Amino acid sequence: MxxxxxxxxxxxxxxxxxxxxxxxxxxxxxxxxxxxxxxxxxxxxxxxxxxxxxxxxxxxxxxxxxxxxxxxxxxxxxxxxxxxxxxxxxxxxxxxxxxxxxxxxxxxxxxxxxxxxxxxxxxxxxxxxxxxxxxxxxxxxxxxxxxxxxxxxxxxxxxxxxxxxxxxxxxxxxxxxxxxxxxxxxxxxxxxxxxxxxxxxxxxxxxxxxxxxxxxxxxxxxxxxxxxxxxxxxxGRAERVVEPRVGQPDLGQVKLEAREVSTAKGHAGVNFKLHKGEVLGFYGLVGAGRTELARALIGKDAITAGEVLVDGKPVRIHSIEQAAKRYRMGYVSEDRKFEGVILSHPIRSNVAITVWDRIAGLLGFLTASDERKVAAPLSRQLEIRTPNLEQLVGNLSGGNQQKVSLAKWLAADVDILIIDEPTVGIDIKAKAQIQELIYKLVDNGKSVLLISSDMPEMVALADRILIFHAFRICGEYVNDRRYDNASRAIMSAIHAAQDVVAKH
Structure with a gap:
């Protein structure tokens, strides 16, 4: 043909x-x-x-x-x-x-x-x-x-x-x-x-x-x-096996909390806690409201009721910039093309954008050399395939664009990182790199809120999994890293929630 x-x-x-x-x-x-x-x-x-x-x-x-x-x-x-x-x-x-x-x-x-x-x-x-x-x-x-x-x-x-x-x-x-x-x-x-x-x-x-x-x-x-x-x-070689994470979450320290949160998108009465050193998963079918809740948490969508707390203190976040600078929260969007990267800018600018104010000179001047110092080690760490850091991000493959989107938040060194579909369009080698990176982040005391439609990925990474349906949390699974157990429990919770919605 x-x-x-x-x-x-x-x-x-x-x-x-x-x-x-x-x-x-x-x-x-x-x-x-x-x-x-x-x-x-x-x-x-x-x-x-x-x-x-x-x-x-x-x-x-x-x-x-x-x-x-x-x-x-x-x-x-x-x-x-x-x-x-x-x-x-x-x-x-x-x-x-x-x-x-x-x-x-x-x-x-x-x-x-x-x-x-x-x-x-x-x-x-x-x-x-x-x-x-x-x-x-x-x-x-x-x-x-x-x-x-x-x-x-x-x-x-x-x-x-x-x-x-x-x-x-x-x-x-x-x-x-x-x-x-x-x-x-x-x-x-x-x-x-x-x-x-x-x-x-x-x-x-x-x-x-x-x-x-x-x-x-x-x-x-x-x-x-x-x-x-x-x-x-x-x-050209065998697959690299990812070692299990070393540390455990600090359940005594809550980094991010939602109390009876409702949003303009349709959430009502949402409650959860994200602890220091924890990967908290959001799992659900299309339209369950996971991404919409994440966007509300970092100020892209409106919260209409309830409260969000960072380190135990109520906050009102109105933008990603405010979330990053004031509350040390970052957001890796699932929509890398329109929200994750600036396609017409070079890699160095995309990676360093979250720390421009930090690396600028006394008069606010910013040089390409300043950006390269930030971007170079992260480009090597994530193995971004490029001849140099001057390459426009729009000329990279989709998977390498995703790495750039992640690198800019690693540069910002945030305490709380919301990652939405981290390995969409990512090859098997890069997937292992990102999984190891998430392990390293939480083992170093960072907190990760992970949204993924890839159940094996969710089971491999999350310490706890919150199950979403119809913009509600319909269940919680404390992860034992056993795929069959997790899959059965998660889908049972979703089906039960679907039955409840159908009856009403």
């Missing part, structure tokens, strides 16, 4: 692809894997007409094609769900889904038909939202489902999925996989990019691996393939 031969692509200071090749067959799910910065997203952008390669050939149905833009790719039957969302926030869900094929009634857009047809695509991905809702009112995970519904609306022959499950819970992922299998059985050729190795081995028929822009494994069957084989193909 699709053949990519010897494709190369360079950006300023970066060789993203070098003689990369791929063969995608009709009626298969084909994994494309590699570390952050290996060239996966660049290859997808080339196949979908977002970027033009420096060299190489692309064939569709044995016919060589040259793509002028994304619309040309869609016309030829190539559609994609990109790692970075491509939705228009001010447009409705339905308008975003049907944007390339808006039905008309006479000379006017037929909005009734748009909503009706969009609803059918939303049902395919199991997303229960009003099609007329503005996209900017959705959570990141809901936006991801809208992206998938939009791609399905094109009825593509070739469907490219770049980290499609990154923001989805295990339940939502199962719904999505059922849909992927249906598409495969109907002859769609699906290219699937994911850092979740278990997903790849369960859903994909073959796998191609990129390393430093080169194809190191091409079209190998996944039948009989092991996790270790994949890891070695991606990073």
């Amino acid at each position: 699709l053949t990519v031969s010897g494709v190369s692509m360079s950006f300023p200071g970066v060789r993203a692809l070098s003689d990369a090749s791929l063969i995608l067959n009709q009626g298969e799910v084909h994994a494309l894997m590699g570390e952050n910065g290996a060239g996966k997203s660049t290859l997808i952008k080339i196949i979908t007409g977002v970027q033009k390669p420096d060299g190489g050939r692309i064939q569709l149905d044995n016919t060589e094609i040259t793509l002028a833009n994304t619309r040309e790719a869609i016309r030829l039957g190539i559609s994609a769900v990109h790692q970075e969302r491509n939705l228009i926030p001010a447009f409705s869900v339905a308008e975003n889904i049907m944007l390339e094929q808006l039905p008309t009634k006479g000379r006017l857009v037929d909005f009734d038909r748009i909503n009706r047809e969009a609803k059918q695509h939303l049902q395919k991905v199991g997303l229960d939202v009003d099609p007329s809702t503005e996209v900017r009112r959705l959570s990141v995970a809901q936006m991801q489902m809208v992206e998938i519904a939009k791609a399905l609306s094109h009825e593509a022959k070739v469907l490219l999925l770049d980290e499609p499950t990154a923001s989805l819970t295990s339940g939502e992922t199962e719904i999505f996989f059922k849909l992927v299998r249906q598409l495969r059985n109907h002859g769609t050729a699906i290219l699937f990019v994911s850092h979740k190795l278990e997903e790849v081995l369960s859903i994909c028929d073959r796998v191609t691996v990129l390393r430093d822009g080169h194809t190191t494994l091409m079209g190998a069957p996944t039948v009989g393939m092991t996790r270790q084989t994949l890891i070695e193909a991606m990073i």
Whole structure:
């Protein structure tokens, strides 16, 4: 169905692809894997007409094609769900889904038909939202489902999925996989990019691996393939085992507390305590209210009742800047592209931004050298893949952008760090680095509030897990690091809460 031969692509200071090749067959799910910065997203952008390669050939149905833009790719039957969302926030869900094929009634857009047809695509991905809702009112995970519904609306022959499950819970992922299998059985050729190795081995028929822009494994069957084989193909060595954390939380010292907190987003009567040296997890399905509560805690959304306490003292936080400077609280947003980093600025500025006032000279002057002194050690610690610190963050891979977003809060040396989906789009090697980093933070007395839709990650990291449903805390699990026990207890609490809501 699709053949990519010897494709190369360079950006300023970066060789993203070098003689990369791929063969995608009709009626298969084909994994494309590699570390952050290996060239996966660049290859997808080339196949979908977002970027033009420096060299190489692309064939569709044995016919060589040259793509002028994304619309040309869609016309030829190539559609994609990109790692970075491509939705228009001010447009409705339905308008975003049907944007390339808006039905008309006479000379006017037929909005009734748009909503009706969009609803059918939303049902395919199991997303229960009003099609007329503005996209900017959705959570990141809901936006991801809208992206998938939009791609399905094109009825593509070739469907490219770049980290499609990154923001989805295990339940939502199962719904999505059922849909992927249906598409495969109907002859769609699906290219699937994911850092979740278990997903790849369960859903994909073959796998191609990129390393430093080169194809190191091409079209190998996944039948009989092991996790270790994949890891070695991606990073050239065995997986690093993360050692369990050393310390335990100081239950006698509460760093952050919520008392009967209600928010403008819909929370009511929320209570929790985050202790010194603790990782406190927030887990729930899409729309449960975890991210919205975190945003209220750092002043991005309004708290309408109750109180928040830091070190036992009531506080009123109105901005992230105030949270950082006055209360030593940081927030790693799940939406790295719009809130986590400044894409048009270099790495050094993005990392040092939280400490500009601290490193500026007597007259407030700030130099690139000052920023590099802050950014260089953190760039090395997190292994941000870049030729130098002058590289614009917009030219980095999504996973390396996530590392930059995390590095700026490490630079700030905050006492309380809220981390929302820390490993979305992160490769297996970087995932281990971030897990070790979180362990190190709490062992050094920092406190971490962790939001993750990745249950294995949550079970591996959190000391306690608060379970959310419908903007309420419906349960608490004291983590014993046993996945089966935790998974059973968490999902039982969610199902019980769903039953209560259904009865009312």
